[in-house]
Amino acid sequence: MNPHTSKPPLDPARWAHIRLFAMDVDGILTDGTVYISSDGTESKAFSVLDGLGIARVRDAGIALAWISGRYSGATTRRAEELAIRHLVQGRKDKENALRDLATHLGLSADQVCYMGDDDIDAPALRWAAIGVSVPTAMPEALEAADYVTTLPAGRGAVREICNHLLRTRSASAVS
Template sequence: MAKSPRTKSRVSPARWAAIRLFAMDVDGVLTDGTVEIHSDGTESKQFSILDGMGLVRLHKAGLAVAWISGRPSEATSARAAELKVPHVIQGRTDKLMALQELASQLGLAASQVCYMGDDDIDAPAINWAGIGVAPSGSMPAALKVADLVPRRAAGLGAVREVCEHILASRGP
């Protein structure tokens, strides 16, 4: 059965406290979904410093972070390396299978996973995770199954907002 979108107040602190892995799509979650292709064939993306700091803080708090992207990208690889994201999976459109494989490798149950995505291919992973998140500009299938729709937009602090919920559940 599909979950209905919920505000942050309807995701209990106990559910946030159970999270051990925050996994997310890249384009449309960590970015606004825009990919700029230059004349030499290289691409560029804009990533939020707010989101990056949130992910660094999660790592320092001992939580696992993963990026699962449907398309390979050097810009994604470069940003992940800069932030020391330990689990970067690119070129996988079967997001649910990729997420479940990673959770199994880490010995985690669905209830210990938060997944954030924005498109139809993310919806099964959003629905499977203990807490599923979709940015406000997401496709209807992702929004329909999300537990949380952050106030901030994708690429402009939406990921940081989720990081703050996870960190707040752990106390000072």
């Protein structure tokens, strides 16, 4: 068992304050596998469970962003399908990309949730009000994360966070 999954749950008020849910792509929205054919075409597997969660979060008025360290046509295509308005590719400086986007949207760090799985995600995980990772993440990301999902990357981890954001948002609207 991953020792980081035993971190205490976060205060629901922190979750309810989130206005931007940004995430890495490979290793978060996918299991981290990239298929490259001999002709150079690339494919990835994205979870439809995650996709529905993303659509629900978007419809609830939370901004969404994907920040990837590499360019990918498959990522672009999936982002188009899910109407992801903020797609940043080819940026390995995830914290700066996230800060730039938050500034552009008029948001502060305490309104941002970031989800990542690798050492290049760790600064963004620390900067955001809520940093989320997955059980199979690299040690630097796990250490930087406030919350580690129970579900694996590419198999419902993003949906887990979407559901949490929606539950806490609904609960705070009722209070």
